[in-house]
Amino acid sequence: MASRALGVKTAGAAVSPWKPSSERARQREIKRDAVILAAARAFRLRGYHNTSVDDLAALLNVTKPTIYHYLDNKEEILFECFRTGLDQIKSAFDDIRDSKAPAIERLTAVMRKYAEAITSEFGWCMVRAEDQDLSPVMSKRINTLKSEIDQGIRRLIKDGIADGSIRRCDPKITAFALAGAMNWIAHWHRADAELTPDQIADRFIETFVNGLQPR
Protein backbone atom coordinates (compact mmCIF):
# COMPACT_ATOMS: atom_id res chain seq x y z
CA MET A 1 0.00 0.00 0.00
CA ALA A 2 2.69 2.43 1.02
CA SER A 3 4.68 1.77 -2.18
CA ARG A 4 1.52 2.15 -4.24
CA ALA A 5 0.78 5.51 -2.59
CA LEU A 6 4.37 6.56 -3.22
CA GLY A 7 4.01 5.48 -6.86
CA VAL A 8 0.95 7.64 -7.34
CA LYS A 9 2.65 10.58 -5.72
CA THR A 10 5.74 10.22 -7.94
CA ALA A 11 3.60 9.94 -11.05
CA GLY A 12 1.65 13.04 -10.01
CA ALA A 13 4.81 15.04 -9.44
CA ALA A 14 6.21 13.97 -12.82
CA VAL A 15 3.30 15.70 -14.59
CA SER A 16 4.45 19.09 -13.30
CA PRO A 17 7.38 20.59 -15.21
CA TRP A 18 8.67 21.97 -11.86
CA LYS A 19 10.56 19.71 -9.53
CA PRO A 20 9.66 19.82 -5.82
CA SER A 21 11.54 22.57 -4.00
CA SER A 22 13.64 20.09 -1.99
CA GLU A 23 14.82 18.55 -5.25
CA ARG A 24 15.50 21.98 -6.75
CA ALA A 25 17.58 22.93 -3.72
CA ARG A 26 19.54 19.69 -4.05
CA GLN A 27 20.14 20.27 -7.76
CA ARG A 28 21.29 23.78 -7.05
CA GLU A 29 23.77 22.51 -4.48
CA ILE A 30 25.10 19.84 -6.86
CA LYS A 31 25.66 22.47 -9.55
CA ARG A 32 27.26 24.93 -7.16
CA ASP A 33 29.60 22.18 -5.94
CA ALA A 34 30.50 21.35 -9.54
CA VAL A 35 31.52 24.98 -10.14
CA ILE A 36 33.67 24.95 -7.01
CA LEU A 37 35.38 21.67 -7.89
CA ALA A 38 36.06 22.76 -11.49
CA ALA A 39 37.48 26.05 -10.18
CA ALA A 40 39.73 24.32 -7.63
CA ARG A 41 41.16 22.16 -10.40
CA ALA A 42 41.64 25.05 -12.80
CA PHE A 43 43.24 27.34 -10.20
CA ARG A 44 45.69 24.58 -9.26
CA LEU A 45 46.60 23.79 -12.86
CA ARG A 46 46.72 27.28 -14.40
CA GLY A 47 46.99 29.61 -11.43
CA TYR A 48 44.27 31.83 -10.00
CA HIS A 49 45.08 34.97 -12.00
CA ASN A 50 45.36 32.99 -15.23
CA THR A 51 41.87 31.55 -14.84
CA SER A 52 38.85 33.70 -15.72
CA VAL A 53 35.20 33.07 -14.92
CA ASP A 54 34.80 32.66 -18.70
CA ASP A 55 37.31 29.80 -18.54
CA LEU A 56 35.32 28.14 -15.77
CA ALA A 57 32.09 28.56 -17.72
CA ALA A 58 33.70 26.96 -20.78
CA LEU A 59 34.97 24.03 -18.69
CA LEU A 60 31.41 23.37 -17.50
CA ASN A 61 29.73 24.03 -20.87
CA VAL A 62 27.68 26.90 -19.50
CA THR A 63 27.62 30.68 -19.87
CA LYS A 64 29.23 33.12 -17.48
CA PRO A 65 25.83 34.32 -16.10
CA THR A 66 25.11 30.70 -15.16
CA ILE A 67 28.25 30.68 -13.00
CA TYR A 68 27.21 33.98 -11.41
CA HIS A 69 23.83 32.42 -10.61
CA TYR A 70 25.67 30.24 -8.08
CA LEU A 71 28.58 32.39 -6.92
CA ASP A 72 28.99 36.17 -6.90
CA ASN A 73 32.51 36.59 -8.32
CA LYS A 74 35.86 34.89 -8.80
CA GLU A 75 37.15 35.75 -5.34
CA GLU A 76 33.99 34.25 -3.85
CA ILE A 77 34.62 31.07 -5.87
CA LEU A 78 38.18 30.92 -4.50
CA PHE A 79 36.85 31.41 -0.99
CA GLU A 80 34.42 28.51 -1.44
CA CYS A 81 37.28 26.30 -2.68
CA PHE A 82 39.17 27.27 0.45
CA ARG A 83 36.21 26.62 2.70
CA THR A 84 35.45 23.24 1.12
CA GLY A 85 38.98 22.04 1.87
CA LEU A 86 38.94 23.44 5.38
CA ASP A 87 35.57 21.84 6.09
CA GLN A 88 37.21 18.45 5.58
CA ILE A 89 39.70 19.25 8.34
CA LYS A 90 37.00 20.69 10.56
CA SER A 91 35.02 17.47 10.19
CA ALA A 92 38.03 15.67 11.74
CA PHE A 93 37.54 17.74 14.89
CA ASP A 94 33.83 16.85 14.88
CA ASP A 95 34.72 13.15 14.62
CA ILE A 96 36.84 13.23 17.79
CA ARG A 97 34.62 15.53 19.81
CA ASP A 98 33.30 12.75 22.07
CA SER A 99 36.42 10.58 21.99
CA LYS A 100 38.00 9.62 25.31
CA ALA A 101 41.25 8.50 23.62
CA PRO A 102 44.55 10.11 24.72
CA ALA A 103 44.97 13.50 23.03
CA ILE A 104 47.92 12.31 20.93
CA GLU A 105 45.63 9.75 19.27
CA ARG A 106 43.01 12.39 18.63
CA LEU A 107 45.71 14.64 17.19
CA THR A 108 46.96 11.95 14.80
CA ALA A 109 43.37 11.33 13.67
CA VAL A 110 43.16 15.01 12.76
CA MET A 111 46.54 14.86 11.00
CA ARG A 112 45.29 11.98 8.87
CA LYS A 113 42.25 13.95 7.67
CA TYR A 114 44.40 17.04 7.25
CA ALA A 115 46.70 15.15 4.86
CA GLU A 116 43.65 13.92 2.97
CA ALA A 117 42.28 17.45 2.56
CA ILE A 118 45.61 18.97 1.51
CA THR A 119 46.21 16.26 -1.11
CA SER A 120 42.67 16.73 -2.48
CA GLU A 121 41.73 18.99 -5.39
CA PHE A 122 41.23 21.74 -2.83
CA GLY A 123 44.77 21.60 -1.38
CA TRP A 124 46.20 24.25 -3.68
CA CYS A 125 43.42 26.74 -2.89
CA MET A 126 43.68 26.05 0.85
CA VAL A 127 47.38 26.75 1.02
CA ARG A 128 48.43 28.91 -1.87
CA ALA A 129 45.33 31.05 -2.32
CA GLU A 130 46.39 33.57 0.28
CA ASP A 131 49.31 34.69 -1.83
CA GLN A 132 47.08 35.79 -4.72
CA ASP A 133 46.76 39.47 -3.80
CA LEU A 134 43.28 39.01 -2.37
CA SER A 135 41.18 41.87 -1.08
CA PRO A 136 41.68 42.71 2.61
CA VAL A 137 38.12 41.55 3.33
CA MET A 138 38.78 38.17 1.73
CA SER A 139 42.14 37.77 3.48
CA LYS A 140 40.39 38.39 6.77
CA ARG A 141 37.67 35.82 6.07
CA ILE A 142 40.31 33.23 5.16
CA ASN A 143 42.36 34.00 8.26
CA THR A 144 39.32 33.56 10.49
CA LEU A 145 38.70 30.06 9.11
CA LYS A 146 42.39 29.13 9.36
CA SER A 147 42.52 30.35 12.94
CA GLU A 148 39.79 27.88 13.95
CA ILE A 149 41.92 24.97 12.75
CA ASP A 150 45.02 26.40 14.41
CA GLN A 151 43.24 26.83 17.73
CA GLY A 152 41.88 23.28 17.47
CA ILE A 153 45.38 21.85 17.06
CA ARG A 154 46.77 23.94 19.93
CA ARG A 155 43.94 22.72 22.15
CA LEU A 156 44.74 19.08 21.35
CA ILE A 157 48.43 19.67 22.15
CA LYS A 158 47.48 21.29 25.47
CA ASP A 159 45.13 18.38 26.23
CA GLY A 160 47.99 15.98 25.46
CA ILE A 161 50.36 17.76 27.83
CA ALA A 162 47.61 17.59 30.47
CA ASP A 163 46.83 13.87 29.97
CA GLY A 164 50.54 12.96 29.67
CA SER A 165 50.38 11.69 26.08
CA ILE A 166 52.35 14.67 24.73
CA ARG A 167 55.72 15.93 25.99
CA ARG A 168 55.74 19.40 27.55
CA CYS A 169 56.22 21.89 24.70
CA ASP A 170 55.16 25.28 23.38
CA PRO A 171 51.65 24.48 22.01
CA LYS A 172 51.57 27.48 19.69
CA ILE A 173 54.92 26.89 17.98
CA THR A 174 54.39 23.11 17.91
CA ALA A 175 51.01 23.64 16.22
CA PHE A 176 52.70 25.91 13.66
CA ALA A 177 55.34 23.23 12.98
CA LEU A 178 52.68 20.54 12.52
CA ALA A 179 50.33 22.61 10.35
CA GLY A 180 53.26 24.03 8.37
CA ALA A 181 54.57 20.59 7.48
CA MET A 182 51.06 19.49 6.50
CA ASN A 183 50.26 22.64 4.50
CA TRP A 184 53.51 22.37 2.60
CA ILE A 185 52.31 19.05 1.17
CA ALA A 186 50.33 21.19 -1.29
CA HIS A 187 53.65 22.45 -2.69
CA TRP A 188 55.10 19.04 -3.53
CA HIS A 189 52.26 16.55 -3.76
CA ARG A 190 51.18 15.40 -7.22
CA ALA A 191 48.04 13.39 -7.95
CA ASP A 192 50.16 10.69 -9.60
CA ALA A 193 52.55 10.44 -6.61
CA GLU A 194 53.80 7.04 -5.53
CA LEU A 195 52.43 7.48 -2.00
CA THR A 196 48.72 7.65 -1.13
CA PRO A 197 47.55 10.45 1.19
CA ASP A 198 47.27 7.84 3.94
CA GLN A 199 50.88 6.71 3.45
CA ILE A 200 52.06 10.31 3.58
CA ALA A 201 50.07 10.78 6.79
CA ASP A 202 51.67 7.62 8.26
CA ARG A 203 55.18 8.97 7.67
CA PHE A 204 54.33 12.43 8.98
CA ILE A 205 52.75 10.98 12.12
CA GLU A 206 55.79 8.77 12.69
CA THR A 207 58.13 11.76 12.35
CA PHE A 208 56.13 13.98 14.68
CA VAL A 209 55.12 11.41 17.28
CA ASN A 210 58.41 9.50 17.58
CA GLY A 211 60.90 12.18 16.57
CA LEU A 212 64.06 11.73 14.52
CA GLN A 213 66.20 10.45 17.37
CA PRO A 214 66.01 6.68 17.90
CA ARG A 215 64.15 5.77 21.10
Place this chain on the structure above:
Amino acid sequence: MASRALGVKTAGAAVSPWKPSSERARQREIKRDAVILAAARAFRLRGYHNTSVDDLAALLNVTKPTIYHYLDNKEEILFECFRTGLDQIKSAFDDIRDSKAPAIERLTAVMRKYAEAITSEFGWCMVRAEDQDLSPVMSKRINTLKSEIDQGIRRLIKDGIADGSIRRCDPKITAFALAGAMNWIAHWHRADAELTPDQIADRFIETFVNGLQPR
Protein backbone atom coordinates in the same frame (compact mmCIF):
# COMPACT_ATOMS: atom_id res chain seq x y z
CA MET B 1 108.19 54.18 5.46
CA ALA B 2 105.49 51.75 4.45
CA SER B 3 102.77 53.98 5.85
CA ARG B 4 104.28 56.97 4.13
CA ALA B 5 104.36 55.15 0.79
CA LEU B 6 100.68 54.14 1.35
CA GLY B 7 99.88 57.77 2.19
CA VAL B 8 101.38 58.94 -1.06
CA LYS B 9 99.54 56.26 -3.02
CA THR B 10 96.18 57.14 -1.43
CA ALA B 11 96.70 60.82 -2.05
CA GLY B 12 97.59 60.05 -5.66
CA ALA B 13 94.46 57.99 -6.17
CA ALA B 14 92.27 60.74 -4.70
CA VAL B 15 93.36 63.10 -7.48
CA SER B 16 91.73 60.89 -10.10
CA PRO B 17 87.96 61.30 -10.31
CA TRP B 18 87.73 57.53 -11.03
CA LYS B 19 87.92 55.06 -8.22
CA PRO B 20 90.13 52.00 -8.66
CA SER B 21 88.25 49.21 -10.44
CA SER B 22 88.19 46.99 -7.32
CA GLU B 23 86.48 49.80 -5.43
CA ARG B 24 84.04 50.38 -8.30
CA ALA B 25 83.12 46.68 -8.31
CA ARG B 26 82.57 46.79 -4.55
CA GLN B 27 80.38 49.89 -4.85
CA ARG B 28 78.39 48.24 -7.59
CA GLU B 29 77.80 45.19 -5.41
CA ILE B 30 76.75 47.32 -2.44
CA LYS B 31 74.23 49.16 -4.62
CA ARG B 32 72.92 45.99 -6.22
CA ASP B 33 72.46 44.44 -2.75
CA ALA B 34 70.58 47.57 -1.63
CA VAL B 35 68.14 47.17 -4.54
CA ILE B 36 67.60 43.50 -3.64
CA LEU B 37 67.02 44.21 0.05
CA ALA B 38 64.61 47.09 -0.68
CA ALA B 39 62.75 44.84 -3.10
CA ALA B 40 62.52 41.95 -0.63
CA ARG B 41 61.01 44.32 1.94
CA ALA B 42 58.57 45.89 -0.52
CA PHE B 43 57.42 42.53 -1.96
CA ARG B 44 56.76 41.21 1.54
CA LEU B 45 54.86 44.30 2.64
CA ARG B 46 52.86 45.13 -0.51
CA GLY B 47 52.96 41.93 -2.54
CA TYR B 48 54.98 41.26 -5.67
CA HIS B 49 52.34 42.31 -8.20
CA ASN B 50 51.55 45.46 -6.27
CA THR B 51 55.16 46.63 -6.35
CA SER B 52 56.54 48.18 -9.54
CA VAL B 53 60.16 48.89 -10.44
CA ASP B 54 59.13 52.57 -10.21
CA ASP B 55 58.15 51.98 -6.59
CA LEU B 56 61.54 50.42 -5.90
CA ALA B 57 63.33 53.33 -7.56
CA ALA B 58 61.33 55.79 -5.44
CA LEU B 59 62.20 53.89 -2.26
CA LEU B 60 65.91 54.20 -3.09
CA ASN B 61 65.72 57.81 -4.35
CA VAL B 62 66.92 56.84 -7.83
CA THR B 63 65.42 56.59 -11.29
CA LYS B 64 64.13 53.41 -12.91
CA PRO B 65 67.08 53.21 -15.37
CA THR B 66 69.40 53.19 -12.35
CA ILE B 67 67.64 50.06 -11.06
CA TYR B 68 67.92 48.46 -14.52
CA HIS B 69 71.64 49.21 -14.44
CA TYR B 70 71.93 46.57 -11.71
CA LEU B 71 69.15 44.09 -12.50
CA ASP B 72 67.41 43.33 -15.79
CA ASN B 73 63.76 43.27 -14.76
CA LYS B 74 61.38 42.76 -11.86
CA GLU B 75 61.36 38.98 -12.13
CA GLU B 76 65.16 39.02 -12.01
CA ILE B 77 65.00 41.13 -8.87
CA LEU B 78 62.63 38.61 -7.29
CA PHE B 79 64.96 35.79 -8.28
CA GLU B 80 67.89 37.54 -6.61
CA CYS B 81 65.82 38.00 -3.43
CA PHE B 82 65.11 34.29 -3.55
CA ARG B 83 68.75 33.43 -4.16
CA THR B 84 70.01 35.68 -1.37
CA GLY B 85 67.78 33.89 1.15
CA LEU B 86 68.70 30.46 -0.15
CA ASP B 87 72.41 31.31 -0.05
CA GLN B 88 72.07 31.72 3.71
CA ILE B 89 70.79 28.14 3.97
CA LYS B 90 73.44 26.87 1.57
CA SER B 91 76.13 28.45 3.73
CA ALA B 92 74.91 26.21 6.58
CA PHE B 93 75.81 23.17 4.48
CA ASP B 94 79.24 24.69 3.81
CA ASP B 95 79.74 25.20 7.55
CA ILE B 96 79.22 21.50 8.31
CA ARG B 97 81.03 20.10 5.30
CA ASP B 98 84.07 18.95 7.32
CA SER B 99 82.23 18.23 10.55
CA LYS B 100 82.58 14.77 12.06
CA ALA B 101 79.60 15.31 14.41
CA PRO B 102 76.67 12.83 14.27
CA ALA B 103 74.39 13.67 11.34
CA ILE B 104 71.51 14.69 13.61
CA GLU B 105 73.71 17.46 15.04
CA ARG B 106 74.67 18.61 11.57
CA LEU B 107 70.99 18.57 10.60
CA THR B 108 69.98 20.72 13.58
CA ALA B 109 72.78 23.17 12.71
CA VAL B 110 71.22 23.50 9.24
CA MET B 111 67.73 23.90 10.76
CA ARG B 112 69.00 26.77 12.89
CA LYS B 113 70.35 28.67 9.86
CA TYR B 114 67.22 27.76 7.91
CA ALA B 115 65.04 29.41 10.57
CA GLU B 116 67.30 32.46 10.47
CA ALA B 117 66.97 32.77 6.68
CA ILE B 118 63.20 32.28 6.65
CA THR B 119 62.65 34.88 9.36
CA SER B 120 64.89 37.37 7.52
CA GLU B 121 63.69 40.01 5.07
CA PHE B 122 64.11 37.40 2.34
CA GLY B 123 61.79 34.81 3.89
CA TRP B 124 58.69 35.97 2.04
CA CYS B 125 60.41 35.86 -1.35
CA MET B 126 61.95 32.45 -0.63
CA VAL B 127 58.66 30.82 0.22
CA ARG B 128 55.82 32.75 -1.31
CA ALA B 129 57.43 33.97 -4.53
CA GLU B 130 56.69 30.81 -6.42
CA ASP B 131 52.96 31.48 -6.28
CA GLN B 132 53.28 34.78 -8.15
CA ASP B 133 52.55 33.46 -11.67
CA LEU B 134 56.21 33.50 -12.64
CA SER B 135 57.43 32.64 -16.11
CA PRO B 136 58.16 28.93 -16.68
CA VAL B 137 61.87 29.76 -17.06
CA MET B 138 61.93 31.52 -13.69
CA SER B 139 59.96 28.74 -11.99
CA LYS B 140 62.49 26.27 -13.25
CA ARG B 141 65.46 28.31 -12.01
CA ILE B 142 63.84 28.60 -8.58
CA ASN B 143 63.08 24.88 -8.45
CA THR B 144 66.69 24.04 -9.28
CA LEU B 145 67.95 26.08 -6.33
CA LYS B 146 65.30 24.64 -4.00
CA SER B 147 66.17 21.13 -5.06
CA GLU B 148 69.78 21.59 -3.90
CA ILE B 149 68.58 22.37 -0.37
CA ASP B 150 66.13 19.49 -0.45
CA GLN B 151 68.80 17.02 -1.57
CA GLY B 152 71.15 18.32 1.14
CA ILE B 153 68.56 17.65 3.86
CA ARG B 154 67.79 14.18 2.49
CA ARG B 155 71.50 13.38 2.48
CA LEU B 156 71.85 14.40 6.13
CA ILE B 157 68.87 12.21 7.07
CA LYS B 158 70.39 9.27 5.19
CA ASP B 159 73.75 9.91 6.92
CA GLY B 160 71.94 9.94 10.25
CA ILE B 161 70.24 6.62 9.57
CA ALA B 162 73.67 5.23 8.63
CA ASP B 163 75.48 6.59 11.72
CA GLY B 164 72.61 5.63 14.05
CA SER B 165 71.77 9.17 15.15
CA ILE B 166 68.47 9.21 13.21
CA ARG B 167 65.69 6.63 13.41
CA ARG B 168 65.03 4.63 10.24
CA CYS B 169 62.55 6.65 8.16
CA ASP B 170 61.65 7.72 4.63
CA PRO B 171 64.34 10.40 3.96
CA LYS B 172 62.35 12.08 1.19
CA ILE B 173 59.08 12.50 3.09
CA THR B 174 60.89 13.36 6.33
CA ALA B 175 62.86 16.06 4.49
CA PHE B 176 59.57 17.42 3.11
CA ALA B 177 58.08 17.51 6.62
CA LEU B 178 61.11 19.33 8.00
CA ALA B 179 61.44 21.86 5.18
CA GLY B 180 57.67 22.36 5.06
CA ALA B 181 57.48 23.24 8.74
CA MET B 182 60.45 25.61 8.33
CA ASN B 183 59.15 27.23 5.15
CA TRP B 184 55.76 27.82 6.70
CA ILE B 185 57.42 30.10 9.27
CA ALA B 186 57.31 32.75 6.51
CA HIS B 187 53.51 32.60 6.70
CA TRP B 188 53.19 33.37 10.40
CA HIS B 189 56.41 35.04 11.53
CA ARG B 190 56.35 38.78 12.17
CA ALA B 191 59.43 40.92 12.75
CA ASP B 192 57.98 42.08 16.08
CA ALA B 193 57.26 38.53 17.25
CA GLU B 194 57.89 37.59 20.86
CA LEU B 195 60.31 34.79 19.89
CA THR B 196 63.70 35.33 18.25
CA PRO B 197 64.60 33.20 15.21
CA ASP B 198 66.88 31.18 17.49
CA GLN B 199 64.09 30.50 19.97
CA ILE B 200 61.81 29.37 17.14
CA ALA B 201 64.60 27.08 15.91
CA ASP B 202 65.01 25.64 19.44
CA ARG B 203 61.35 24.68 19.63
CA PHE B 204 61.30 23.25 16.11
CA ILE B 205 64.43 21.19 16.78
CA GLU B 206 62.92 19.89 20.04
CA THR B 207 59.73 18.87 18.25
CA PHE B 208 61.51 17.13 15.39
CA VAL B 209 64.36 15.53 17.34
CA ASN B 210 62.41 14.34 20.41
CA GLY B 211 58.94 13.92 18.95
CA LEU B 212 55.63 14.70 20.63
CA GLN B 213 55.45 11.50 22.66
CA PRO B 214 57.21 11.69 26.05
CA ARG B 215 60.40 9.59 26.15
